[in-house]
Amino acid sequence: MPSIxxxxxxxxxxxxxxxxxxxxxxxxNEAVLHTAVRxxxxxxxxxxxxxxxxxxxxxxxxxxxxQKGTGHARQGSTRSPQWTHGGIALGPKPRSYKVNxxxxxxxxAMFSALxxxxxxxxxVVVDAISVAEYKTKAMVEMLAALGAxxxxxxxxxxxxxxxxxxxxxxxxVKTTQWNTINVYDILNCDTLxxxxxAVAKIEEVYAR
Numbered sequence: 001m002p003s004i005x006x007x008x009x010x011x012x013x014x015x016x017x018x019x020x021x022x023x024x025x026x027x028x029n030e031a032v033l034h035t036a037v038r039x040x041x042x043x044x045x046x047x048x049x050x051x052x053x054x055x056x057x058x059x060x061x062x063x064x065x066x067q068k069g070t071g072h073a074r075q076g077s078t079r080s081p082q083w084t085h086g087g088i089a090l091g092p093k094p095r096s097y098k099v100n101x102x103x104x105x106x107x108x109a110m111f112s113a114l115x116x117x118x119x120x121x122x123x124v125v126v127d128a129i130s131v132a133e134y135k136t137k138a139m140v141e142m143l144a145a146l147g148a149x150x151x152x153x154x155x156x157x158x159x160x161x162x163x164x165x166x167x168x169x170x171x172x173v174k175t176t177q178w179n180t181i182n183v184y185d186i187l188n189c190d191t192l193x194x195x196x197x198a199v200a201k202i203e204e205v206y207a208r
Contacts, residue, residue, distance in 0.1 A: 051091030
């Protein structure tokens, strides 16, 4: 069973926490991680790009010149794709990029992502993350004390507006709650900072 040190916001060790083997000590499955990240990025696409075909652009209702005898190539409309301001041939049209993953694959990907952070010593557990007022400086000092790299993901046990807004102006720092974390954000950060209570809630849901 893996274990991790618990520190306070000043970076001082205040205890040790035993982690769930199933959630934080799983074998990392890179193929599943790739599938999960690809699905996440595909699902972010709106698929609203659209171009006008020759039947949708305005104009071109009359044959530009007669079929024969002009020396020109035959043309039926000035809105064919080869004409300036003509329609677009084979251009993109609105479509859905949605990718669905089954529940088992999602869980395996989450276990692999969390376990990879523990194995790489890129996860930090803080006994409590809170501030008394909206203060970016307090969160910057916490990140410095924890030795957090440029890109950090802070996982909270519940919505805390003071913490969220205090981190809003810090470049590379993202806050989320334990029930809204995703594989992409976990892998995309250099340091995963998790509140102790959030760890307990993650294990409660995923370890059963």
